Amino acid sequence: MVYIVSWDEFVDRSVQLFRADPESTRYVMKYRHCDGKLVLKVTDNKECLKFKTDQAQEAKKMEKLNNIFFTLMARGPDVDLSEVAGKEQMETQPVKKGRGRKQ
Amino acid sequence: MVLLQLDPFLNELTSMFEKSKEKGSVWVTLKRSSLKSKVQKRKLSSAGESIEYRCLIRATDAKKSISTSVGAKDHQRFQASYATILKAHMTTLKKRERKDRKKSTEAEKKEGTSTTKKKL
Numbered sequence: 001m002v003y004i005v006s007w008d009e010f011v012d013r014s015v016q017l018f019r020a021d022p023e024s025t026r027y028v029m030k031y032r033h034c035d036g037k038l039v040l041k042v043t044d045n046k047e048c049l050k051f052k053t054d055q056a057q058e059a060k061k062m063e064k065l066n067n068i069f070f071t072l073m074a075r076g077p078d079v080d081l082s083e084v085a086g087k088e089q090m091e092t093q094p095v096k097k098g099r100g101r102k103q
Numbered sequence: 104m105v106l107l108q109l110d111p112f113l114n115e116l117t118s119m120f121e122k123s124k125e126k127g128s129v130w131v132t133l134k135r136s137s138l139k140s141k142v143q144k145r146k147l148s149s150a151g152e153s154i155e156y157r158c159l160i161r162a163t164d165a166k167k168s169i170s171t172s173v174g175a176k177d178h179q180r181f182q183a184s185y186a187t188i189l190k191a192h193m194t195t196l197k198k199r200e201r202k203d204r205k206k207s208t209e210a211e212k213k214e215g216t217s218t219t220k221k222k223l
Contacts, residue, residue, distance in 0.1 A: 026134040033124045036195030056196040063186045066133075073135035073158035074178035 014042035112171035
């Protein structure tokens with residue numbers, strides 16, 4: 001099985017795979033609490049990409065990937081992914097606007 | 104395969120995670136689907152109508168399997184609840200940072216440097 005070491009590479013290649021064939025690409029997640037292991041798989045039935053981890057910080061990154069896939073799948077593969085990242089930016093922007101008084 | 108509405112699906116998913124704590128796995132699969140047969144798809148595309156796609160989500164704990172489908176309107180709400188459930192249950196994953204800090208501070212002590220950097 002093709003286990004990818006770099007998280008970013010896994011994300012890029014999975015999104016590419018999905019965009020190339022949205023009809024047959026699926027994203028599978030398997031979690032084993034007793035072993036404390038998480039395995040992710042993205043496949044279009046021709047090619048298969050896998051990622052495994054036991055790190056909590058990777059689980060946080062996986063949540064972002066989940067968001068990406070939900071958006072891609074629900075809205076369509078042509079959705080601009082900066083929307084997903086854009087939401088995070090939207091949350092941080094109002095914090096910067098501290099001085100709002102121009103008089 | 105039991106097809107459920109969003110909220111019952113989330114409840115069942117939570118109970119699956121709880122049952123699998125001692126042993127066993129939970130699988131969750133995400134796939135895009137229009138939930139229509141090929142014949143229906145051909146009819147729709149020849150009629151010039153756009154096919155509405157949904158995100159199909161399946162979950163199984165090797166004994167029972169459940170599924171639900173999420174449309175573009177519901178997906179944000181679902182993804183927030185789903186993220187909460189995952190965060191709550193994925194507690195056995197290791198936190199790497201402490202080990203790295205320990206290793207780096209031990210290495211620094213061995214080398215004889217006294218600078219301690221805390222990365223937050």
